[in-house]
Amino acid sequence: MLKHSLKLTALAAATSLILSACGGSSSGGSTAPAPTIKGLAVDGPLAGATVTFVDCNNAQVETDNEGNFTFPQDCTSSELTVTGGIDTATDLPFTGEIKAPQRAPNEQNLIVVSPITTLIQASIDAGASPTEATQQIAAALNLSGVDLLSADPMKNQEVYAKTVAVQQMVEQIQAVVASLGGSTTQAELNTQAFAALQTALSAAPASDNTLTSTATISAAISATVEAVKADLPAELKADSTVLDNVKTNLAALSAEVISSNVQSVETAIQNVPAATFNAGTESIKNETQAAVTEAKESVAAEKIVTILAPVLTQAPAQVEDSLKAISTAVANPTQTSNDDIASAITQIQTNVPTVILPPTTTEAVQNANEFYADYLELNGFNVQNTNQTITSLNASLINPIQVQSLNNLLVGITSNGTYATTANPIVAAAALHISTGTKTLTISANQLNLNFTGGTLTAASIPAGTEIKVDSTINSLKTTFTVNAAQNVLNNGKIALNTTTLGSLSASLATQLNSFSLKGDTVTVTAVIKASPVIAINNGKPALASKYTLGTTDGSGVSAKFKVTQ
Incomplete structure (x- = not known):
């Protein structure tokens, strides 16, 4: 009798385990509830942003005041896009688009969507596996050993500094390429700038593998221009030589200014005392908002591109060094820089006398760090x-x-x-x-x-x-x-x-x-x-x-x- 009871007990236990594994129970056969998947949208935390679940019929939810969101019912795995809302670290509207790749339902209970995960998605789109893409971007940003798909940037100072720096880089690339004119929309420029930056970071040698490398920035600018060349004004794409000139000269003119902006936001966040950073978003905001906002609102790069647009189609051998000197001077505004700018513009006019620049050109470039007058x-x-x-x-x-x-x-x-x-x-x-x-x-x-x-x-x-x-x-x-x-x-x-x-x-x-x-x-x-x-x-x-x-x-x-x- 005892043996029979033990057999029944063992059978009941085994049946219970089988039903549990299948999501059911012996009492009613109902399935276990799907796990609750949490997410976080962050450049700084993005409040009131729209999260689209691409693989769940494009279902949408809105982030809360701290950038948090929850996956919709019956959606446990999806590629994500985030648009709109406001960056609570700067109180500025977020007008870009960031993405995160699809993950297996059992991988993580926190899914982060950020500029860094957007680079990872761009790498996947270029043919890398999710694992390869994550490792590739982690190495490029010197963040190896960090799970970038689920690490909360607001709790990891190094990750947050890189997150904001990546977004700043993309916004600046968009701005200078848009300054060329053409019909490419901001939405498309955003996509192409992320793809170009991912390629540039992945191809850069280890010694240059930083967001402030002018070589990396130049490569990203050139690739973005190449991606949108069909939309450029006719005079900028008259033939392949002219387009190559534009890519080289645009990078020469803007790379140092962009590098300076990216460095300023990254440094501002890295210099926050650990205790201040660990105190939370509002504390971080108080410490970094001024520096990050100033960099995001800088118009210097796009102003000098617009002012010197007639020079961009010229042979780099005639103008590239002068454009680099102007970029360096604008990135480091001093009285000496004004003299450097005047000298560089004089050299351009000497080397390419067929390009007629207005008499106000030198003064306009010297005032590039000030807002527009008109x-x-x-x-x-x-x-x-x-x-x-x-x-x-x-x-x-x-x-x-x-x-x-x-x-x-x-x-x-x-x-x-x-x-x-x-x-x-x-x-x-x-x-x-x-x-x-x-x-x-x-x-x-x-x-x-x-x-x-x-x-x-x-x-x-x-x-x-x-x-x-x-x-x-x-x-x-x-x-x-x-x-x-x-x-x-x-x-x-x-x-x-x-x-x-x-x-x-x-x-x-x-x-x-x-x-x-x-x-x-x-x-x-x-x-x-x-x-x-x-x-x-x-x-x-x-x-x-x-x-x-x-x-x-x-x-x-x-x-x-x-x-x-x-």
């Missing part, structure tokens, strides 16, 4: 007769602003310097994007005429012949049409880039827009202006406005979140 300034949104400043709009990316409606949305803009008064209108393109996560509406106009008097916007119109494109998740709203007669869009000194304007342009759309109800929704609103003048924002001092890609409109803009109550 620019348009976005002043934020006005919603329901209430002005929302850039500061409040940035804060709304974490805590949405409550509004009754978005029906009366206006965009404020002023002008500075030579643009303060315009006899002829500044011709721009414009777009407005409204998204709830489940439904979207994008309105774009390929022409918008702006006139300023004394810096104040005094006329804004959509001229006859302008193409208006409306795209939406609601099929009845999708349309493209041409404006038959000029339409005034000036409202109380601001631009009415809103659905009310669209309704006035097309009576049939006015009715259909009623189907786009936003009541009770949290809505992300982004307005973009694309114009040849520099477009800035001002939070105590001017800085370049964030770049956004809305459909086919790629320009400078502002973004915010609103909670619609009625």
Whole structure:
């Protein structure tokens, strides 16, 4: 009897183990709940950012105020992309895109998405296995021995310094390549810059394997230009020799300036006392925000590229050394540097007399570290007769602003310097994007005429012949049409880039827009202006406005979140 009882007990235990292994139980055959997979999005911690689960039907969740997120139900393994939100270490909007590779469900319970994991994904896309890619990037960044796919940068000072430095590098490469002109969107430039940096880091010799190596930076710039060459202006890609000249000279002119910016953010984080760093994000922010923000808002590299654009197509043998001298001088601004700049520009004009530079060139390059003198300034949104400043709009990316409606949305803009008064209108393109996560509406106009008097916007119109494109998740709203007669869009000194304007342009759309109800929704609103003048924002001092890609409109803009109550 005892032997029989022992056999039954052993059988029951074995059955229980088998059922447990299969996710079931002897009482009901139900499966065990899927593990909860946690994630973290970080440049600094990205709050209010959108996480897309590529391999789970592009399901989306939003990060919390510390950049944390949870995988959706029934999604335990996916490649990830993160966009939007605000970098809580700088209080600046995040307008790039970072990625993390797909991992097996049982690998980790914390999945980090960062600029470093984006490099790893780029390596995988180039053909490396996940293990090879991770080891490759870890070695390139001198972070061997660290699991870069799950190491929380906010708890590892060395990883955090490299994380911010990588993002700074990519943003700077994007900026200088965009300064060449062309039609490549910021979104595509972001992808290509990450891919180019990954290739450059992987190919660099061990002695040069740092983010501040001008050789690595030059290789990344050259590869990015090569990747987007089809979109460049015709004169920059006239033939392979001209394009090669552009790649070499662009790198010579900007590499040292980029290196200086990258070094400044990396050093600022590395120099944080350990006790301060270990005290958490807010403590780190207090110590590093000024240095990181200053580097991110630097315009020096793109200014000198724009000023010296006519030189870039010349044979490097004639100009490369002078461009390197200018880059070094701008990266280390002193009175001696001003003399070096003057000497280098004189040498360029001596070597290539066919290139005529304006008399103001030397002074303009010497002032490269100062903000632009001539620019348009976005002043934020006005919603329901209430002005929302850039500061409040940035804060709304974490805590949405409550509004009754978005029906009366206006965009404020002023002008500075030579643009303060315009006899002829500044011709721009414009777009407005409204998204709830489940439904979207994008309105774009390929022409918008702006006139300023004394810096104040005094006329804004959509001229006859302008193409208006409306795209939406609601099929009845999708349309493209041409404006038959000029339409005034000036409202109380601001631009009415809103659905009310669209309704006035097309009576049939006015009715259909009623189907786009936003009541009770949290809505992300982004307005973009694309114009040849520099477009800035001002939070105590001017800085370049964030770049956004809305459909086919790629320009400078502002973004915010609103909670619609009625």
